[in-house]
Amino acid sequence: MRNIIKTMSITNSTITKHFSAKMLKRLISSKRTKAEDAWDKIDRDNDGFVNMSELKAWIQYTQRRYIDDDVNRQWKTHNTNNTEKVHWDTYRKNVYGFLDELAAQEPDHPSDEHFSYRTMMKRDRRRWSIADRDGDDELTREEFTDFLHPEESNHMRDVVVTETIEDIDKDSDGKVSVEEYIGDMYRQGEQNEEEPDWVKHERETFTNFRDKNKDGFMDNQEVKDWITPADFDHAEAEARHLIYEADSDADEKLTKDEIIEKYDLFVGSQATDFGEALTRHDEF
Ligand SMILES: [Ca+2]
Ligand SMILES: [Ca+2]
Numbered sequence: 001m002r003n004i005i006k007t008m009s010i011t012n013s014t015i016t017k018h019f020s021a022k023m024l025k026r027l028i029s030s031k032r033t034k035a036e037d038a039w040d041k042i043d044r045d046n047d048g049f050v051n052m053s054e055l056k057a058w059i060q061y062t063q064r065r066y067i068d069d070d071v072n073r074q075w076k077t078h079n080t081n082n083t084e085k086v087h088w089d090t091y092r093k094n095v096y097g098f099l100d101e102l103a104a105q106e107p108d109h110p111s112d113e114h115f116s117y118r119t120m121m122k123r124d125r126r127r128w129s130i131a132d133r134d135g136d137d138e139l140t141r142e143e144f145t146d147f148l149h150p151e152e153s154n155h156m157r158d159v160v161v162t163e164t165i166e167d168i169d170k171d172s173d174g175k176v177s178v179e180e181y182i183g184d185m186y187r188q189g190e191q192n193e194e195e196p197d198w199v200k201h202e203r204e205t206f207t208n209f210r211d212k213n214k215d216g217f218m219d220n221q222e223v224k225d226w227i228t229p230a231d232f233d234h235a236e237a238e239a240r241h242l243i244y245e246a247d248s249d250a251d252e253k254l255t256k257d258e259i260i261e262k263y264d265l266f267v268g269s270q271a272t273d274f275g276e277a278l279t280r281h282d283e284f
């Protein structure tokens, strides 16, 4: 969840990767046919370059596919009788049923782990209720999609904002201070170690842009403006970012070589969801 939110806000380290290692290997591979197949999927007009709109279309496609796959998989897991809807009780039992046993074992002093699962369950419960548009406590596949991927749905915006604040708001006063904002993206290293420039820059961003009413905190609305700006196009921002970083001759389009040059940028070292989704398929 945090990853996705961060992706939406395009913070420094969490740009999602839409290219799997396998795919890039094929681009480099001597097996020309497969490499060309792979490239052709992105370079739709076959001019030998990937431009902004081709890259954006590709990012949208991989993102859509990732979500569809994820929903398919989880829907099957939680809807074993293949019915039209899944009830909260069923979901709760599948995911958090073990808590009942735990609670019986440690009635007086719940462990930290137990406690954090309880917190997760409460969060799921709240999100479930909001995704459940007709209020029957059962989710259709469509409602379940909103539950799993709230960042994709306007209807879920507010709960995404609430969850984001809860994650960052360490002192639980309901708002985000500059230290909490920085703490979410950067851990102080050694004592007296100077902060990197990008952290200083983020502090200024907080003061000058995020905290619009200048009271020293981000409130609900300010967090909302931050993570889901009104006209923000995630796929476009990401395509722009990738082209900006990889376009060494600055012609605003990428060649195969330019992408291969920036291998690390396109293929995450961390196993991001997108990378995984791509690797699972044999298309690339
Ligand atoms: Ca092209
Ligand atoms: Ca429902």
Ligand SMILES: [Ca+2]
Pocket: 169, 170, 171, 172, 173, 174, 175, 176, 177, 180
């Ligand atoms: Ca706070």
Ligand SMILES: [Ca+2]
Pocket: 210, 211, 212, 213, 214, 215, 216, 217, 218, 219, 222
């Ligand atoms: Ca403020």
